[in-house]
Amino acid sequence: MTTTAQAIPQRSPQEIIDLRRRHLNPSLSMSYREPIKMIRGEGAYLFDQDGHAYLDMVNNVCHVGHCHPAVVAAGQAQMAQLNTNTRYLHDNIVEYAKRLSATMPTELSVVFLTNSGTEANDLALRLARTYTKANDIIVVDHAYHGNSPTMIELSPYKFDGKGGQGRPAHIQVAEIPDDYRGRFRRDDPEAGAKYAHDLHRAIAAIRQRGEAPAAFFCESILGCGGQVVLPEGYLKHAYAIAHEAGAVCIADEVQVGFGRAGSHFWAFEDQCVVPDIVTMGKPICNGHPMGAVVTRPEIAQAFMNGMEYFNTFAGNPVSCAMGLAVLDVIEQEKLQANAASVGEHILQGLRALQSEFKLIGDVRGTGLFIGVELVRDHHALTPATDEANAVIEYLKAHRILLSTDGPYDNVLKLKPPIVFSHENAEEFLQRLREALTTLQ
Template identity: 85%
Template sequence: MSTITKAIPQRSPQEIIDLRRRHLNPSLSMSYQQPVKMVRGRGAYLYDQDGQAYLDMVNNVCHVGHCHPSVVAAGQAQMAELNTNTRYLHDNIVEYARRLSATFPEELSVVFLTNSGTEANDLALRLARTYSQAHDIIVVDHAYHGNSPTMIELSPYKFDGKGGQGRPAHIQVAEIPDDYRGRFRRGEADVGPRYAQDLHRAIAAIHARGEKPAAFFCESILGCGGQVVLPDHYLKEAYATARAAGAVCVADEVQVGFGRAGTHFWAFETQAVVPDIVTMGKPICNGHPMGAVVTRPEIAQAFMNGMEYFNTFAGNPVSCAMGLAVLDVIEQEQLQNNALQVGNAILHGLVELQKEFDMIGDVRGMGLFIGVEMVKDRHSLEPATEAANAVIEYLKAHHILLSTDGPYDNVLKLKPPIVFSMDNAEEFLRCLRDALRSIA
């Protein structure tokens, strides 16, 4: 049986903007002062309707490159064969669970599949509360863990931001361990453990409510907090404190997992810890909607309380086929090592630019997850928010896509596909120098 599908009209950017405003969620934002219509992607590049290439330095979803042929082919082949749910037996889901768990420390061996990082964090919350038989949660300031109602409650980035309703009573917010502008600074002794001490305050506040902590959620490298690399030993001390109070430790790897950190496949490994639960999403399937939770067997077993966890689409054969292809590509193309080598080259180049431009207050990062904090004054650390956004617009005008983040929106965030090359890095550094000169 053949069918004829209607062709989708090719509209101008302004026509699309007008239709978005008429028919789409009005809170849905668009990037840049003049939004771009993208029609194609390949590797580290996106292409607009005129065929103009843009170097993509902000898309950590298409982890192994836009439209990677192996990932696309895996999805196409499986979609043409079968797509169904996990109530039927299928090789793909067990093979994916086996391959994914093999990347973790042996204590973490049970896999739950979801459709997104939000769902993964939401499920991690349920697991933690069921296992600990407690309710209250500790999170890190300015964290973002997802867009569901329960994850908004766990995300200071949202509940303390525009439209937010403030911190819920059952959430305690630990101090952000920012060793650039926080209370304890890089180069001082025991910075990580000193920041981790704030969990004692959070736990005391929970006990004062007559409650117990169920979980401590922390990104392995802080994203919305401003691309902040955790100080040495922070997680070791924070996890010990949380566990002593009966809490489960959750590592949110939604942005930084799958080799992006360069030195390790999972960023929590850089802190020499083993979490109780790890969540992931974004890069797991290179743009196809998928997420996962990996946990200890005893936590998974405690979840067997009679209420089945079934998710209609999670773990379907197509998603698993594409997830397996992503793992294959990372290994075969040695992309974790690429993230390390290219990331180090970018960090070195940024440090050199820092010597030339006083408005670069801090350069930090790991692998291909890097932050450049812009300041008006290196002593007062007054944020240079306008300058940071001017750099973003300059780069976009010169066909490089970047964005800002952090509590003051003054941190250039670099998180490109991990196929990003040395040539790409050199192109970015040249253009960034020009951008800084233009606004100096």
């Protein structure tokens, strides 16, 4: 029997806004003062209802480019053949687990699949608590690890923000290792070790409660904290302190994994450490909902306590087919190398602008994960929040999509699809110069 899908009316942006306000979650925000209706994506571009192309520098989900033909084809072909759960045998899930674990250090060989980065971090928390038989968690200030209740409890970005209810008793917050505006600056070769030392304070607070630390959660590069690249040695020292206290170390790679860092496939590798658990999501399937946890065999074995972990959708053949296609595209199109090359080009261009415009206080990043912190005063480091948002609106008016983040919302956040080209980079740098000129 053939059925015809009911046509979806094509509405104006204002009609969609009105319907969102009437029928959707009222806390769901929209980007920009005048939201854009997007109808198509290709490569590093999004296209609006009038066919205008916008250079996308904010979407780290469509990792290998919007609607990459190989990823789309893989999903279409598998969906037309079979989609079911993991209680049946299928080649795709074991092939994906094999290919994914091959990108990791040899110590990390067991894969759990989920539907999102939030689910991956939730599962990592369960693994850590089961393995250590402890409860309390150490996180880094201003971190964001997901939108479930347990992840909101682990995310200072949420629990210390608007609508938050403050730090839960079982969470300890370590000092953010920001070597631009923090206590220890970039000219201090021991900054990483000094920031890591704050874990001793967090562990002591846990012990004082009569509890033990189960895990140290840390993004391999801090995203919502303001695109902060960890000082050299930070994770090495922090992991040693956490391990000595009996905790496991969890690397959150949800935003920065899969070659985005350029120098390595996984951003934690730049710190010369091997985590106990790695979590991922966002770019793993180029926009199709999927996440993963990769861990050590002994941690996975401890999870075998009689309670099965079964997830209806995670690891289904369609998701795994698309995940495999993403790995293929990264390798075949040499996108990790592209992220390194184009990212370095952007960093050099930004540093040139920094010498010209006093509004740029700091430029930092690796590969195609870059932050530009705007300040009004280079000594007081007064955040230029209004100016940062003015830059975002100027770029949007010239069809470049960007966003801000950081504790003061004054950091331009660059995380485009890793197909971003040198030509794209030049277009952005030219428009940013124009925006800064108007403000100056």
